[in-house]
Amino acid sequence: xxxxxxxxxxTATSASSAEADVRRYYELVDAGDVPGLVGLFTSDATYHRPxxxxxxxxxxxxxxxxxxxxxxxGRHTLTKVLVxxxxxxxxGEFNGELxxxxxxxxxxxxxxxxxxxxxxxxxxxxxxxPLV
Numbered sequence: 526x527x528x529x530x531x532x533x534x535x536t537a538t539s540a541s542s543a544e545a546d547v548r549r550y551y552e553l554v555d556a557g558d559v560p561g562l563v564g565l566f567t568s569d570a571t572y573h574r575p576x577x578x579x580x581x582x583x584x585x586x587x588x589x590x591x592x593x594x595x596x597x598x599g600r601h602t603l604t605k606v607l608v609x610x611x612x613x614x615x616x617g618e619f620n621g622e623l624x625x626x627x628x629x630x631x632x633x634x635x636x637x638x639x640x641x642x643x644x645x646x647x648x649x650x651x652x653x654x655p656l657v
Contacts, residue, residue: 540608543639547613550645551601559590566645573649597624613637 546565553562563586566572572580572589580589599621607614615635622628632653640646 539643542643543608543613544606546643546645547606547615547637548603551603551617554590555600557598559587562590563587566648567640567642570645571647573647575650575652595623595625596629597622599629611639613639 550562550565553565563583566583566586568583570582570586572586574580574589577589577593580586599619601617601619603615603617605614605616613636615637616632617635618630618632620628620630634651634653636649637645638647
């Protein structure tokens with residue numbers, strides 16, 4: 526009996542494509558390319574981030590990345606990206622500067638959900654920082 530590896534190949538290809546897309550997302554954030562990064566999300570995507578009400582759709586994402594975000598500039602360094610089906614988990618570090626001139630360095634975890642068309646439908650961010 527012959528086994529068809531096309532399903533395994535398609536799954537590996539879609540996982541590598543999803544990983545490439547999420548890595549591209551962070552490159553676009555670090556470059557300040559708001560239209561480019563927003564284009565990776567569906568028009569009805571939701572972004573949940575501590576300290577903010579959820580950002581809804583392209584308009585909400587554009588508002589956040591175009592001005593509401595407290596970060597002026599910085600760089601994400603990804604230490605792990607895991608893809609399982611339509612879920613992507615990211616662990617990394619961010620180092621940068623806030624609009625008030627404060628430097629910031631922290632670890633984060635992000636969770637993305639892909640839609641059938643390969644775009645991000647949801648993102649949840651968690652920061653490794655003392656709060657209490």
